[in-house]
Amino acid sequence: MPLILDSPSGSESSFEPRKSGPQEERRRIHHTGDVVIVGAGVLGSALAKGFGDQGRSVILLEKSLKEPDRIVGELLQPGGVQALQELGMEDCVEDIDAIRVKGMSVQFYDEIIQIPYPAAKPITQSRSNSRKEDSPSKPQGRSFHHGRFVAKLRAAAMRHPNVTVFETEATSVITCDDSNQVLGVQAITRKTQQDYFFADLTIICDGYASKFRKSYTHHTPKVKSKFWGMELKDCRLPFPEHGFVSLADRPPVLLYQIATHDTRVLVDIPDNAPTASVAAGGVKNHLRSVICPTLPSEIRPSFLAALEAPGALRSMPNSFLPPTTNRTPGLALLGDALNMRHPLTGGGMTVALNDVVLLTTLLHPSQVPDLADTKLVLKQFKTFHWRRKNLTSVINILAQALYSLFAANKPELKYLQRGCFRYFQLGGACIEEPAGLLGGIIRRPIVLVYHFFAVALLSIWVLYKEGGLLWFPWSFVMGLRVFWEAVVVIGPYILAEMKS
Numbered sequence: 318m319p320l321i322l323d324s325p326s327g328s329e330s331s332f333e334p335r336k337s338g339p340q341e342e343r344r345r346i347h348h349t350g351d352v353v354i355v356g357a358g359v360l361g362s363a364l365a366k367g368f369g370d371q372g373r374s375v376i377l378l379e380k381s382l383k384e385p386d387r388i389v390g391e392l393l394q395p396g397g398v399q400a401l402q403e404l405g406m407e408d409c410v411e412d413i414d415a416i417r418v419k420g421m422s423v424q425f426y427d428e429i430i431q432i433p434y435p436a437a438k439p440i441t442q443s444r445s446n447s448r449k450e451d452s453p454s455k456p457q458g459r460s461f462h463h464g465r466f467v468a469k470l471r472a473a474a475m476r477h478p479n480v481t482v483f484e485t486e487a488t489s490v491i492t493c494d495d496s497n498q499v500l501g502v503q504a505i506t507r508k509t510q511q512d513y514f515f516a517d518l519t520i521i522c523d524g525y526a527s528k529f530r531k532s533y534t535h536h537t538p539k540v541k542s543k544f545w546g547m548e549l550k551d552c553r554l555p556f557p558e559h560g561f562v563s564l565a566d567r568p569p570v571l572l573y574q575i576a577t578h579d580t581r582v583l584v585d586i587p588d589n590a591p592t593a594s595v596a597a598g599g600v601k602n603h604l605r606s607v608i609c610p611t612l613p614s615e616i617r618p619s620f621l622a623a624l625e626a627p628g629a630l631r632s633m634p635n636s637f638l639p640p641t642t643n644r645t646p647g648l649a650l651l652g653d654a655l656n657m658r659h660p661l662t663g664g665g666m667t668v669a670l671n672d673v674v675l676l677t678t679l680l681h682p683s684q685v686p687d688l689a690d691t692k693l694v695l696k697q698f699k700t701f702h703w704r705r706k707n708l709t710s711v712i713n714i715l716a717q718a719l720y721s722l723f724a725a726n727k728p729e730l731k732y733l734q735r736g737c738f739r740y741f742q743l744g745g746a747c748i749e750e751p752a753g754l755l756g757g758i759i760r761r762p763i764v765l766v767y768h769f770f771a772v773a774l775l776s777i778w779v780l781y782k783e784g785g786l787l788w789f790p791w792s793f794v795m796g797l798r799v800f801w802e803a804v805v806v807i808g809p810y811i812l813a814e815m816k817s
């Protein structure tokens with residue numbers, strides 16, 4: 318028998334409904350359900366709960382139910398918190414010592430600017446109309462230890478009467494002999510026992526290093542840099558309850574508080590960065606001598622202290638993977654297995670949770686009574702591919718374009734980077750709308766394209782003003798090059814979003 322954990326370890330058992338009935342037995346004994354979900358991460362756990370609420374019989378497979386200990390998925394944008402609410406899972410950010418996030422702040426050499434999330438009319442209107450006027454209508458994000466959040470999501474799935482969780486590692490997909498229809502997955506439990514799980518629909522959400530995706534998407538993840546992470550103790554950030562991005566003559570550094578005493582720092586280091594090479598003293602030395610001096614003075618002591626802690630330094634690849642339409646009968650990729658963007662803007666979980674909201678809407682039993690109706694399911698996945706873009710293309714393009722500017726490695730990009738900061742300094746819509754895009758609150762790709770080119774034009778204007786009349790011929794040529802660079806930066810990412 319596979320290990321079945323119907324109860325989250327450590328939680329009060331009185332809280333749990335009894336799991337029994339024919340569906341439960343089909344899952345537990347016969348390993349058959351309506352849906353098999355591979356991976357109980359951010360996406361899989363929320364999706365299991367979402368499908369379960371609709372009365373679907375859900376099997377959720379996870380290779381390790383231990384609380385994850387990772388440097389990813391720690392800042393949830395307001396657009397992700399909103400998705401949690403829509404799924405009835407907002408309690409998953411409670412009791413985990415999560416920190417409220419009211420916006421970002423950006424350091425550009427010696428200057429610092431605050432970028433608060435704007436009040437979100439479309440999101441909070443109905444709520445604030447109906448009840449207390451005094452509640453602030455500014456949306457908030459949350460930051461936390463990733464493992465604590467995932468443990469909460471998993472617990473919500475585990476205590477659901479329509480979900481059965483198995484601790485097992487999926488190894489391959491089971492297909493029909495004479496068609497490519499997927500019937501379920503094969504898995505290995507406790508490293509020894511072969512198991513088989515069957516369902517009308519198999520959802521693969523096994524994360525960034527997905528071993529299943531290559532058969533179902535022609536894209537492969539592109540990695541140009543890594544984030545190196547450390548946990549700082551009692552670090553003071555320039556603006557409390559705001560994420561912090563530090564820009565200087567090196568790739569960006571990101572900081573945000575994840576618990577009362579803990580602050581995450583993520584330092585972007587491009588592959589083959591000379592100052593982080595072994596010959597130059599490695600990453601540790603790079604952090605000490607190249608990065609630390611460029612950070613605000615109040616951050617430096619805890620940064621240096623963290624560097625000394627043994628095993629403090631951990632890294633993750635920063636990947637880009639454009640999405641594709643799921644076309645396989647009986648199977649779909651979701652989450653990081655389907656689509657990734659640079660984590661600079663902390664958008665991954667917001668994409669994942671909103672995908673759960675959209676997909677459960679499109680596959681609701683009122684739309685798709687039977688998930689075995691593969692034709693209808695595939696039609697809904699096509700709709701899903703295009704409809705998710707209102708939000709996801711904004712987050713994907715913004716993350717990639719902003720990273721190009723913030724990691725500026727040539728003059729044209731450096732002018733765009735400066736222009737971007739000057740643009741924020743203009744205030745008003747120049748700060749509110751970009752913050753709304755970043756937070757997953759404004760879900761209109763055209764708004765992103767507008768602001769991006771406004772930044773490009775401002776960068777060129779600053780260049781002209783600085784050069785004056787005497788330098789105008791040079792500034793004019795440089796201006797054209799800056800504009801062209803802007804097109805080259807954003808163009809490919811827009812095109813990637815337009816593909817099916």
Ligand SMILES: Cc1cc2nc3c(=O)[nH]c(=O)nc-3n(C[C@H](O)[C@H](O)[C@H](O)COP(=O)(O)OP(=O)(O)OC[C@H]3O[C@@H](n4cnc5c(N)ncnc54)[C@H](O)[C@@H]3O)c2cc1C
Nearest residue numbers: 356358359360380390391392487523524652653663665666
């Ligand atoms: C450095 C870094 C920082 C990031 N920071 C943020 C951030 O601040 N905010 C944000 O929103 N996003 C962030 N992200 C992105 C975010 O972590 C992901 O988008 C998100 O975790 C994706 O969720 P997922 O469910 O697809 O994958 P995961 O959360 O990775 O879950 C995958 C699950 O599948 C399980 N699994 C894998 N293989 C198998 C198998 N064969 N069988 C059974 N189970 C399996 C794994 O154990 C895991 O539990 C960051 C990413 C990186 C790289």
Ligand SMILES: *[C@@H]1O[C@H](CO)[C@@H](O)[C@H](O)[C@H]1NC(C)=O
Nearest residue numbers: 340369370371372373478479
């Ligand atoms: C579980 O599924 C049944 C249908 O099989 C449904 O009636 C019930 O409401 C679901 N339970 C929950 C808690 O959503």
